[in-house]
Amino acid sequence: MAGHPATSAANELLVAYRHDIHKLTGDAHDHADDMFAGVPVNDPVPHGADSDAAALSRPAGQPQQTVEAHGSHYRLSLCTGRSQRETITGSDPEATIRELVTESDPEADHRAWLTNAVVSAFNESVYYPYTSLKYHTLLVGALVDNYCAGHGFDELALVVDPGDTLVPYRTIYTDERFCLRISPAATCEDRPYARLGSHPHRSWATTWQRLPAHPLATDTDQWARVLDTNLRRIRSWSTALQYLDDVRDGGAWQ
Incomplete structure (x- = not known):
C-alpha cells in the first residue's frame, strides 16, 4: 500500500489532481490559464500517466464526436x-474548483476528488460525453503514485478492498460496501484482484x-445481478466507475 510520498x-x-482544471472551467486546453487562485494548473502529468489513463477510457486516434447534439x-x-x-444547479462550481486546486496536501486532495459530487458532472472529453473527469483524474493519480514507486503498468491490478477502505492515491472508488484501487498485483495476494494487462486500453469489462x-x-x-451485467458491458474505466457512483448515489442499492 502507498505511504505518504x-x-x-x-x-x-498535485500536478495529477490539477492537470485538467481547464475542463471544469470550460476552457480549451490550448487557451487555458496556467494559474487558478494563484496555483499552477493544467500542467503536463509526469510519467505518461495522463495518456495511459486516457487510454483506459477513450479510444486511440483522432477523437470524433460520438453524440452529435452534445458538445459540452x-x-x-x-x-x-x-x-x-x-x-449542480444551486451549487458553486468555482468554490469547488478553488477547494480542489488550493489543497496543498495530495492525500487530502485525493480524498476530496473521491468524495466531491460537483466534479462528477463533467466528462473527460467533449467527444466522449459518458466518460467522467472525476474518475479519469483519480486514475491518473493512482498511476502516478504507482509509477513513482517504480511499478510498470504491466505489474498493476484492479484490487477489491472492504467498504470505506481508503488507500492514499491508489483507491479509485469507495463506498460502504466495497472499494477499488490500482496497486501492484504482487502486493495484493490477500485481496481479490485482476491484472490490468500489458498496456493501457479500454479493458474495464474484461478486468471486472x-x-x-x-x-x-x-x-x-437481483439488482446486483443487473448491475454486474451492465458493468460487464462497459469498456471505458471512467464511465464504469462513474456508473457505479451514479447508481450508489441514486439509492438503487438500498
Missing part, C-alpha cells in the same frame, strides 16, 4: 442519458469479469 512525488501527485464538458449520465449540468471474487452480491440480489 516524498516531496517530489507529492508535487507530481457536462457529462451525460449512463443511467438516464441526461446532461449532468442540472445536478476476471476478478476471482466479486464485490456485488450476485448470488442473492
